[in-house]
Amino acid sequence: MTNKDLADLLFPNVTKTIEDYEKIYPERQLKEGTIVSRFAPSPTGRVHMGNLFASFVPEVFARQTDGVFILRIEDTDAKRAIENGIELILDDLKNYNYKIDENPIDGGNYGPYIQTERKEIYDAFAKYLVSIGRAYPCFCSEEDLTNMRSEQEAKKERIGYYGKYAKCRNLTYEEVKAHLDNGDKYVIRLRSQGDFNKKIIFKDLIKGTIELPENDLDQVIIKSDGIPPYAFAHVVDDHLMRVTHVTRDDSYISSVPYHMELWEAFNFKKPKFAHLLPLCIKDGETVRKISKRKDPEAAVSFYHERGIPKEAIKLYFATLLNSNFEEWYLQNQDKSYRDFTFTFNKMSKSGPLFDLDKLLNISRNYISRLTKDEVYDDLLTWSNTYDKDFYNLIIKYKEYTKNILNIERQQKKPRKDYSSYSDIKDQVFYMYDELYNPDNYEWGQITDKKEINTILNLYMEKYYDVSDKDTWFNNIKLLSEELGYAGNMKDYKNNPENYKGSVADVSTVLRVAITSKSMTPDLYEIMRLLGKDRIEERIKKLEKEI
């Protein structure tokens, strides 16, 4: 009996050959240098920061070479899948404007893109390995394997199914048939030809050249449920989908020798590999991989709630991906991160630590460069979900709100007040009567109530004028001088003893009387937007209170 007979015995219903599949999924006609990449998550839940970054990388490389970006769902572990997992992942990624050329929902010519729907393909490829003697059925039970492990531990030998421990390796056709007739459960294992004492040399796009011991383990290629584990599916899928660049988590690197043996057993052309370091986080003293369970900041919802723009998150990812991006972007702030040429070898070899401060800074700069209309629209979107009252308010006062957001904005050096959309309300509340109800006035140098009233009354009677900024400020100077304050800061600094205070103190009184805050953006703009009536109203109310 030959290997071919064994293959037919194990896979009697598999009729297609691997050559048939080569024809169904022909090589892509691509220009030199074009990247076909993929993101291959398990449908275990919503996308979190780690995933988002892991998918950002292949997407960027595919886009910048006019290539193809594939989303493939690795659901071969039925235990971990959750309902709607696929839709959620796709929604989350599209939400970040990732362009996904081929995916389970929109399809593509190289599908199916869900691994459990590819069973018959895997069977054909497994059957092929059996037929050339590179795979065999194994009937060992879980108990057998546990015993094997304890024996190996006791003898201080390497753990695994290899060499003399690979009991089912040399089963005869008749023995296999007897097991099958008996209805015994089995898996298909690779018949490894590796030698643990020899090394393979592997070139990783990020880590460079790595030496690893050859694989000599007879790994499972088809589980007893008929579905392959990750490695086998990876080789078949990435080959058939004609992926050129495999980007995946760094933790796969130790199984590379096994993967290489599979690629070679099929005699497929290997893609290039880039093992990404996972996003890390500092947990007390230790640094560890960011975790969906332990870290609230791992969830993308954390950033949505805070109103951090998605674009800012992508800019942050871009700086993590290639640290020289940051410098380039400083010179090219009008451009998109898409215009930068990213490279694999610029990627960090140690896990990037997720830095919220840095993200917020990037976000602050990003928001400062938007137009008032863009900020308004984004603020509207954010508040619609997270602050309904504020949403209704800015809808009601649309143009007014835009003007507020525009204070010191569209200029060469715009203000950088907001690092997220959730910051805005607290900084502009005094512009809305509905929100303005101060219980604390941040008076500065001048705290005497009579003096405050004197300044305010004289200002409103004689000096109020917002026709243009020079006149406005000049009047405040005149007011200051009339009351014995220095109208010019230099004069005051040179001879402070000659004055009760300076124009700065007088301005502060006006500022606090109108907004209750000692720190605000340009007071002239604020007063113009509020208008004389509301200013008078606030001042009168203040007089009664103090």
Place this chain on the structure above:
RNA sequence: GGCCAGUUGGUGAAGUGGCUUAACACACUGCCCUUUCACGGCAGCAUUCAUGGAUUCGAAUUCCAUACUGGUCACCA
């Protein structure tokens, strides 16, 4: 425990044998500008690249040990 990788200021990092008296950015501090704040400008912030040896005229960069950190050793991905 075996195997693999990493270790540069408070943080992210640049750096691939002489251009480094270690870039850039974040954070922080001080000064200047200034009606407040923010912006902006200037300055400060690692005599040192985990430790110890070796190679070299010369090392953060090469080699060897040690330490520490992370990853991995499944019919999980």
